[in-house]
Amino acid sequence: MTTPAAAPYPSEHVPTTGIPNGKLGVWLFLASEVMLFATLFTTYIVLRMAAPSWPAGWEVLNVPLATLNTVVLITSSVTMVLAYAKACERDRAGFYRMIGLTIALGFAFLVVKAFEYGAKFHHGHFPSTDIFYAVYFTMTGLHGLHVIGGIGFNVYLALWAREHWEHPLFIGRVEYGGLYWHFVDIVWIFLFPGLYLL
Amino acid sequence: MAVPHSEPRSSEHGSGFIDKYVFSVDHKVIGLQYFFTSCFFLIVGFAMIMLLRWQLAFPGQPLPLIGRLLPMTWAPDGILMPEFYNQLGAMHGTIMVFLGIVPLGVGAFGNYILPLQIGAPDMAFPRLNMMSYWLYLPGGMLMLLSFVLPGGAAQSGWTSYAPLAIVNPGQTVWLLAMVVIITSSLLGAVNFIVTTLNMRAAGLTLGRLPIFVWAQLVTAILLLLAFPPLEAAAVLQLMDRIAGTSFYLPAGLVVAGESLKVAGGGQPLLWQHLFWFLAHPEVYVLILPSMGIVAEIIANGTRKPIFGYTEIVASMIFIGAMSFIVWAHHMFLSGMSPRLSNFFLVTTMIISVPSVAVLTCLVWSLKGGSIRFTTPMLFSLAFLPLFGIGGLTGLPLGLTVTDIYLHDTYYVIGHFHYVVVTGTIIALMGGTYYWFPKWFGKQLNDFWGKIHFWGTAICMNGIFFPMFIQGLAGVQRRLYDPTAQLHNLSTQPLNVVSSVSAWLLFLFQIPFLVNIVYTIFKGKRCEENPWRATTLEWACASPPPHGNFERPPRVYRGPYEYSTPRAREDWTPQHVPS
Amino acid sequence: MKGNYGWGLPVAASTFAGPIDFGIKLIHAAMFAIFILWAIFFAYLLLRYRRREGRSAQAGYESPLKSLIPDFFVLVFEIALIVFYAIPNWHRIKIAGPSPDTALVVELVAEQFAWNFQYPGPDGKFGRRDVQFIEPANPIGLDPQDPAGKDDITTVNELHVPLGKPTILNMSSKDVIHSFFVPEFRVKQDIVPGMKISLWFEPTLAGRFEIGCAQLCGVAHSMMRGDAYVHTPSEYEAWLKAQSGQAPATTAANAATGNSNGSSTF
Amino acid sequence: MSSAADTARHQPNIPLYLGIFGALLVLTVVTVLVSYFHLPRLPAILIGLSIAAFKASLVGAFFMHLKGEKALIFALLGATFFFVALLFLLPFLDSRAISEQQVTYSGEKAASTGHAHVP
Known part of the structure; x- marks a missing residue:
């Protein structure tokens, strides 16, 4: 510092943020994901405001199916946080049950999504049909990819837990997997009303 | 007092050649991998523009010597095709920005020097660091490969404006490579921020961080928050090209005679907004690390603390924040509503102030110093006036009215090359000479360094100063054959001047490259801290062993304690107890 | 045509040239002043504080506010x-542009590598254009049945405007x-497909000026040029009569009746 | 570090999580029911997004343990949402200009500002 009499700083003080590296890293990654989905929402708003006519979501899309999907994803969010709770309580069986449920619900979400896409393709609605379907397929598709990524990480967690149950970083890693999974759920919480109900 | 890091040291650091040098998780090895790969890409990008400059200087005439070597589709009997010309132009921009300077400034210098300057044994996530390099390399190779893939490389400028980028061939591979490169930069940014915040040595508070570390922190935040919008926009453009959607295509387009069968409803301006939302923070990502390097070298070269440490750091943070609000000054004439231009005019003028403040503080640092004209100092001193010209010529472009005439002319090309080439690249060259003893334990030959400096500085000005004159005469940019339009004929001789300077500039890089290679293998070892610098990276051996510091260092004072009164020597390192 | 260009700004041929040239000259003068003063100070510092035996650096503390004074002046400027x-x-x-009734309104349809201009013709009304009518002979797709379009004049790469009256270009692509982009008129405006963007200028000099394309638009971006002829009002009337005399088919290279001082129709 | 982090970690509270689960389900049902009334555009957006924001804050605060999290994470999220706000500035800045200049090839105004058939 160029201040004249530099006050002697305590040299023992270890200047860290007190947040474990992994958690800070995951939150930073989620910040960039927020910007990614914010761009998609901005694109949706710009295209919708400038479009001469825009079909309302519930006219064209299958709302009951999407509601089911929302419930599936929320439940998987809950089972994910319960898996973290079981990991903290060192209840191994409980952890496997919960992480297994989360992975299963993730797959259920994808199956329902595939069924929905199938119905759309069957009726001849493709991304190139019109701007509404382009936005719909791109946003839900990119979200679906993130769900697949989340499932992959959860599967890795389940396999990793077998030998590393006592690993000092295990509980932290379950928490970070949970953070990402909850984020994917929050994106869908905004995507669902945004596309289907407005 | 163990340095706090939650990842247990990756004790099983491989000893074989592959683990040690190819798939290494040591930030120093990854830093050097980034260094040599980005130098390779800088040379490739430079070679492309040297080809292109032949067509600009002597339009339509066959290339001497290498003309016949080029394949028929690119240059039939030596004369460059317009498609190939556009590919060279677009890929020159892309390679230099995304594969050359950012990986060199952030990947190479950041990866190697940042952990050392904060006293950390390694990056916070070593494997993630390795992964970010091994995403960058395939992304770069894919970008180069696009030249030979069907459809050729991207040919709608590095800005890839829709609808041209959707109608033209070659953009799909560019978009895929961009998504890979962006992911690599994102991972790197996460790593940098966590390392800087969490793994500093004891006593190294934020106020004692070297300016280079501050620059890398702000750069990492910009990369983290600005790159995803381009990734989303690139995915949308990829959907437009492959899935037939029309995010950026309005209805009723007629291309080459028949109407485009597209649903329509999209907007070309949407791409420009999203692209420049990234690209302006991106250009600050290009300049911030170089400001950090210049500040380090000037403090060391003048044997005096940097003048206005807080001002420089505050200006960098202010630049980082403001860089997100100025993007549309690239779009004054793009069909955006004129009232919006007034808003972005004001924000653009506001952001020019912190850049001037940083430059003023750096120049004021020379006052009262004892300036040594070593090679790194020559580069850093040359950075000041030349970056000044780059900044000043931004004024007429940032002002809406004068931008009407100067937009999309060679004036713009002169402006941003003065900032990027005579600003960033000169600073990075200076940084290479400054930290070479730390990387390889040997010092680059000073005599050849000075020849390289004078040759580079003069030729760079020879290339870019005539562009201002061409810009004022109204020569548009990205013209395949400038002589096809009457108003460009009067300044056509300047194209020859620029082209010859560009080729000479390449010749002057040869001593630099030879100097590097020779010194690595045959250079004699120099002392641990040849520049007598006070920052923490000189507190360990050069090149530092794995794990950097034997004992985690402790920091007792600010980064630039040179010539403190009552001190025995004119420098007191950070880690020495007073 | 040759006389218009040199190394500095091209000849001023429209009302915009005044303010824009003033702005460019003012800013460049300020830039040179700042740079020269700054360079002198920089050279002085290098000489005065270069390394000399027996004189080491003094790390005296100076308040940084003093250094922000030059920045303050730049900000005020x-x-x-x-x-x-x-x-x-x-x-x-x-x-703020002129109102259409006091200005000449011309439709411009830009396409890959040509400028198509459509004048309203004596009836003052533009014929309808539609995508389905586009073919090589009718590049802008003028609707043959539309009565308003019967007398429309269409020219390719040639813009004919009268002196002394502003011209409004409604541009689409x-x-x-x-x-x-016409350097002499100091006008430039991107033309975005799917949007109608208008541009206006008022020529102040008769003659022939070059139209260029300033946004990369493909392989022959540099070939996409045209000519803007500024006629005196009488010549303009003569040109109009000559045009409406012929069938409203496109007149690719019409005989330039105006006093084009250019040597050749380049 | 890991030992210090154990105590500092957020203690799980299963009954709380199940309570939040119930609340989220109820809110989902509410948001779907609201949509069946086909409210005009503006109120529909306001209600729909406020419910979604509330659900998101529940997930964030309890499942992601943001409640009681260190200030730096909030600083990071604050900076991110500042830049998201800038990104959302985009459509409102340019929307009137875009829709006003939106034309079909033959020049008629293509864009009507509102939706063709809002119920």
Whole structure:
């Protein structure tokens, strides 16, 4: 510092943020994901405001199916946080049950999504049909990819837990997997009303 | 007092050649991998523009010597095709920005020097660091490969404006490579921020961080928050090209005679907004690390603390924040509503102030110093006036009215090359000479360094100063054959001047490259801290062993304690107890 | 035509040239002043504080505020530029234009590598254009049945405007983004497909001036040029009569009746 | 570090999580029911997004343990949402200009500002 009499700083003080590296890293990654989905929402708003006519979501899309999907994803969010709770309580069986449920619900979400896409393709609605379907397929598709990524990480967690149950970083890693999974759920919480109900 | 890091040291650091040098998780090895790969890409990008400059200087005439070597589709009997010309132009921009300077400034210098300057044994996530390099390399190779893939490389400028980028061939591979490169930069940014915040040595508070570390922190935040919008926009453009959607295509387009069968409803301006939302923070990502390097070298070269440490750091943070609000000054004439231009005019003028403040503080640092004209100092001193010209010529472009005439002319090309080439690249060259003893334990030959400096500085000005004159005469940019339009004929001789300077500039890089290679293998070892610098990276051996510091260092004072009164020597390192 | 260009700014041929040239000259003068003063100070520092035996650096503390004084002046200069020069002129050039009835209105349809101009013709009304009618002989797709279009004059790469009256160009594009740029008029405006963007200028000098494309629009971006002929009012009437005399088919290279001082129709 | 982090970690509270689960389900049902009334555009957006924001804050605060999290994470999220706000500035800045200049090839105004058939 160029201040004249530099006050002697305590040299023992270890200047860290007190947040474990992994958690800070995951939150930073989620910040960039927020910007990614914010761009998609901005694109949706710009295209919708400038479009001469825009079909309302519930006219064209299958709302009951999407509601089911929302419930599936929320439940998987809950089972994910319960898996973290079981990991903290060192209840191994409980952890496997919960992480297994989360992975299963993730797959259920994808199956329902595939069924929905199938119905759309069957009726001849493709991304190139019109701007509404382009936005719909791109946003839900990119979200679906993130769900697949989340499932992959959860599967890795389940396999990793077998030998590393006592690993000092295990509980932290379950928490970070949970953070990402909850984020994917929050994106869908905004995507669902945004596309289907407005 | 163990340095706090939650990842247990990756004790099983491989000893074989592959683990040690190819798939290494040591930030120093990854830093050097980034260094040599980005130098390779800088040379490739430079070679492309040297080809292109032949067509600009002597339009339509066959290339001497290498003309016949080029394949028929690119240059039939030596004369460059317009498609190939556009590919060279677009890929020159892309390679230099995304594969050359950012990986060199952030990947190479950041990866190697940042952990050392904060006293950390390694990056916070070593494997993630390795992964970010091994995403960058395939992304770069894919970008180069696009030249030979069907459809050729991207040919709608590095800005890839829709609808041209959707109608033209070659953009799909560019978009895929961009998504890979962006992911690599994102991972790197996460790593940098966590390392800087969490793994500093004891006593190294934020106020004692070297300016280079501050620059890398702000750069990492910009990369983290600005790159995803381009990734989303690139995915949308990829959907437009492959899935037939029309995010950026309005209805009723007629291309080459028949109407485009597209649903329509999209907007070309949407791409420009999203692209420049990234690209302006991106250009600050290009300049911030170089400001950090210049500040380090000037403090060391003048044997005096940097003048206005807080001002420089505050200006960098202010630049980082403001860089997100100025993007549309690239779009004054793009069909955006004129009232919006007034808003972005004001924000653009506001952001020019912190850049001037940083430059003023750096120049004021020379006052009262004892300036040594070593090679790194020559580069850093040359950075000041030349970056000044780059900044000043931004004024007429940032002002809406004068931008009407100067937009999309060679004036713009002169402006941003003065900032990027005579600003960033000169600073990075200076940084290479400054930290070479730390990387390889040997010092680059000073005599050849000075020849390289004078040759580079003069030729760079020879290339870019005539562009201002061409810009004022109204020569548009990205013209395949400038002589096809009457108003460009009067300044056509300047194209020859620029082209010859560009080729000479390449010749002057040869001593630099030879100097590097020779010194690595045959250079004699120099002392641990040849520049007598006070920052923490000189507190360990050069090149530092794995794990950097034997004992985690402790920091007792600010980064630039040179010539403190009552001190025995004119420098007191950070880690020495007073 | 040759006389228009040199190394500095091209000849001023429209009402915009005044303010824009003033702005460019003012800023460049300020830039040179700042740079020269700054370079002198820089050279002085290098000489005065270079390394010399027996004189080591003094790390005396100076308040950084002193260094911010030059920045303050730069900021004041910029604010003055914005308030007194940029915003008023930008409003005059880009936001407030002449009303269509006192100006010549011309439709411009840019396409990959040609400028198609459509004049209303004596009836003052533009014929309808539609995508389905586009073919090589009818590049802008003029609707043959539309009565208003019968007398429309269409020219390719040639813009004929009268002196002394502002011209409004309603610009649209068929395929990609182009940019209408006439150096002498100091006008430039991107043309975005799917949007109708208008541009106005008032020529102040008769003659032939070059139209260029300023936005990369494909392979022959540099070939996409045209000529803007500014006629005196009488010549303009003569040109109009000559045009409406012929069938409203496209007149690719019409005989330039105006006193084009250019040597050849380049 | 890991030992210090154990105590500092957020203690799980299962009954709380199940309570939040119930609340989220109820809110989902509410948001779907609201949509069946086909409210005009503006109120529909306001209600729909406020419910979604509330659900998101529940997930964030309890499942992601943001409640009681260190200030730096909030600083990071604050900076991110500042830049998201800038990104959302985009459509409102340019929307009137875009829709006003939106034309079909033959020049008629293509864009009507509102939706063709809002119930």
